[in-house]
Amino acid sequence: MKIWLAPLHGITNYHFRNCLNRHVKGIDVAILPFLPVQSAERLRLTKLAHNKLWKDIAPENNPQKHQCAKGRREEGTADRERGRVGGEPVLIPQLMGNKAADFVDTVAALSKWGYYDFNWNIGCPAAQVVTRKRGCGIMPFPDMVEEVVAAVTAIDKVHFSLKMRLGLKQCTESEEIIKRLNRYNLAFVVIHPRLGVQQYEGKPDWEQLERLLSLTQHEVIYSGDINSVADCEQWQHRFPQLTQLMLGRGLLANPFLAEEIKQGAPLLPQEWKLRFADYYTDLSTTLLRHRGEKGAVGNLKELWQYFAKTLKLSDTELIKLLRINEYREFVITTKAIISN
Ligand SMILES: Cc1cc2nc3c(=O)[nH]c(=O)nc-3n(C[C@H](O)[C@H](O)[C@H](O)COP(=O)(O)O)c2cc1C
Incomplete structure (x- = not known):
């Protein structure tokens, strides 16, 4: 079984990923949070080295990526086929957009950094993304999807x-897209079996997933709601043909999942x-070093919404915790919760 780290925008940034790699085994591949595609002209004007989203992908912030890219061009194999490099997960940048030409330009720019595997996000349900026919907002328009896929493949x-x-x-919408994708040589397809209008409500629709599996080549x-070993066993029982699993919120809540x-x-x-106490100490100091007190507390608060589930905090305890804005107080309080 291969395990993938899901992209979680604003959370699985390079500080988080590098910290996770220092404490956690078992993750084979990580898809990075999405990066909007841009035209070559815009890319020339953007100071990429200072752009937060591009910095997240830059080789200097992803040391394992740099090594993994070496010799890759000659070999012509996909990074993910090579598996973990030096014990670290393979990284795949994720792109967001809807114009084929911008994809081609952005892929060319990222290839200079040694990236050759790219994932396209057509699943993001955020309103501001969907209204611009991006993320899952493009799913009702299969011709647009096909145009991008034809250009990049x-x-x-x-x-x-x-x-x-x-x-x-x-x-x-997904049935039509999945059928059309069969005409192209894709590396893989990640499916999170919910509709965009559901956001993250309800349960993943395994019946519809089964239908898509029967249509795809x-x-x-698979991505969705695997939060424990027991969830995984249930999923494996239902889909024995699937051997690759992407973990998102479950892995935020329990980094050792x-x-x-x-x-x-x-x-x-x-x-x-x-191990969690060690991981948390590293994470909180790493975030402080890179993001300052305010940024670090913001990131930690986001993560505590997930840790709270594993550490069985009540709603009242969590609300009280999220009212703390001072870094030192936040870390002292949270460490006390962990050691209790
Ligand atoms: C806060 C948040 C941010 C996310 N950001 C992205 C993203 O950048 N790209 C993407 O493809 N999916 C994104 N997702 C979806 C996840 O990658 C994943 O498919 C989804 O959360 C279901 O899996 P899970 O139940 O294991 O979390 C995001 C989800 C959440 C909750």
Whole structure:
């Protein structure tokens, strides 16, 4: 079984990923949070080295990527086929947009940094994205999807993939897209089986996933609501043909989830607590160093919405915690919760 780290915009940034790599085993591939595509002209004008989203992908902030890219051009194999490099997950940038020419220009710019695998986000349900026919807002327009896929899959040595939902408003959207994708040589398709209008409500629709599996000729990576070893076992029982699993919110809540799934059992509580305390100390100091007190508290508060589930905080306790704005007080309070 291969385990993938899901892209979570604003959360799985390079500080988070590099910290995770120092403490956690079991993640084979990470898809990076989305980067909007731009024309060559715009790219020339943008100071990429100072742009937050581009900095997240830059080789100097992703040390393992730099090594992994070496010799890659000659080999012509997809990064993800090579598997973990030096014990670290393979990184795949994710792109967001809807103009084929901008994709071609952005892919060319990122290839200079040694990236050859690219994932396209046609699943984001955020209103400001959807109204611009991006994310899952493009799913009702299969011709637009096909135009981008045709342009990027035609680029030499580039491996392209999509991450999608069931549709914006109806499942027929993904059925049409999946059928059309069969005409192209894609590396894989990630499916999060919810509609865009559902956001993250309700349960992933496994029946519709089954239907898409019967229609696709591509390798499918599953994403959605796997939060424990037991969830994973249930999913494996239903979909024994799938061997690649993407973890998102479950792995935020429990950073050792990938490891637990691979070993087939949760960590013992004492070991979990010790390792989580180490991870949290590293994470909070890393975020402080790179993002300053205000930025670090903002990031940590976001993560505590997930940690709270694992550490079984009540709503009242979480609300009280989220009212703290001072870094030192926040870290002291949270460390006390962890050691309790
Ligand atoms: C806060 C947040 C940010 C996300 N950002 C992205 C993103 O940048 N790109 C993407 O393809 N999916 C994004 N997703 C979707 C996740 O990658 C994943 O598919 C989804 O959360 C379902 O999986 P999970 O239940 O394991 O979290 C995001 C989800 C959340 C909750």
